[in-house]
Amino acid sequence: MAGDSTRCVTAVAPEKVPGSPMQRGPVFAAPYQLSADEGTEADTYARASNPGWRDLESALAVLEGAAGALVVGSGMSAVTVALRSLLTAGDTVVVPADGYYQVRAYARERLEPMGITVHELKTSDMADEVAAGLLATATGTTVVVVETPANPSLDVVDLRAVAELCRNAGAVLVVDNTTATPLGQRPLELGADVVVASGTKALSGHSDLLMGYVAAADADLLTGMGRERALSGTVLGPFETWLAHRSLGTAGLRFERQCVNAMALATLLESHPAALDVRYPGLPGDPSHGVASAQMHRFGGLVSLKFDSADRFHRFVAGSELLMSATSFGGIHTTADRRARWGDPVPDGFTRISCGIEDTDDLIADVERALSAL
Secondary structure, three states: OOOHHHHHHHHOOOOOOOOOOOOOOOOOOOOOOOOOOOOOOOOOOOOOOOHHHHHHHHHHHHHHOOOEEEEEOOHHHHHHHHHHHHOOOOOEEEEEOOOOHHHHHHHHHHHHHHOOEEEEEOHHHOOOHHHHHHHHHOOOOEEEEEEOOOOOOOOOOOHHHHHHHHHHHOOEEEEEOOOOOOOOOOHHHHOOOEEEEEOOOOOOOOOOOOOEEEEEOOHHHHHHHHHHHHHHOOOOOHHHHHHHHHHHOOHHHHHHHHHHHHHHHHHHHHOOOOOEEEEOOOOOOOOOHHHHHHHOOOOOOEEEEEOOOHHHHHHHHHOOOOOEEOOOOOOOOOEEEEHHHHOOOOOOOEEEEEOOOOOHHHHHHHHHHHHHOO
């Protein structure tokens, strides 16, 4: 298989037609001209289908190894479109207890009142007898949502093992691949049925748009999700579509540097007394390293650690010239986020660092200076 940067560049390349641009420009939501032969048009209204979406969806499907993909307005839109199309009253959904907190909130505040049974499991329990027992007694259609590496804990679950549990129970496995990206792992190749992700982050990579997508191993699964997208209107705008498609070509280069920076930063933090409980799947001593090594191609750009207080977190950021305090992740700038402020069940000083694409030596020197001032 070609390298990640080659795959990214070729995924966004159009068919070679002399005289045509190397990449399509923005396709705006102007009215489409209809045909007298009604019903033969590829596009009639941009909320249902448009050329910009198809270009981006084709590239995402290639990178995820999927039968197809659908783009939506945000990462949360990807989660909600998938779950609303798969679940009805009497069904069951399992969500990560230590993953992105808004997914839990959506399940409890929106799905549970609809008569859908909601269970929460830690990422570390998703592949063991706890999960097997839960799936054996679940009612209706069961959907298992796994986020790996989990955000913000960075725990990793064995996707092959979870997929086998789901197959045995007749459950649908949905994997949130936001933190790893398809350049870090391809869940569909490991047995997942559906991938959801926020393209807001590392794939688009410039912190200048909101976007999500759903990809599936079976194109039939996307039919209901496409209908849900059209009816709910959770769509991706035309300019954001073009920006994401344009950015995707450099995702391999950016993600490679982010991963190199994350490994260097985790190694530094692991040896510093002020940085507690450093987590990065690429560290040989990380609890998830063995599983991560078996299923991930790269370990991602996120590092987590704990400072002993919120004040020490703020002094750390203030002492750095390169780090900014910001939420979200995956952009070209290195950022730090104190996750307790958003309601994550973590200590006040828990910190998630998203590594950017700065020169590695410069980033490490800057963080060393910030740590020395604590």
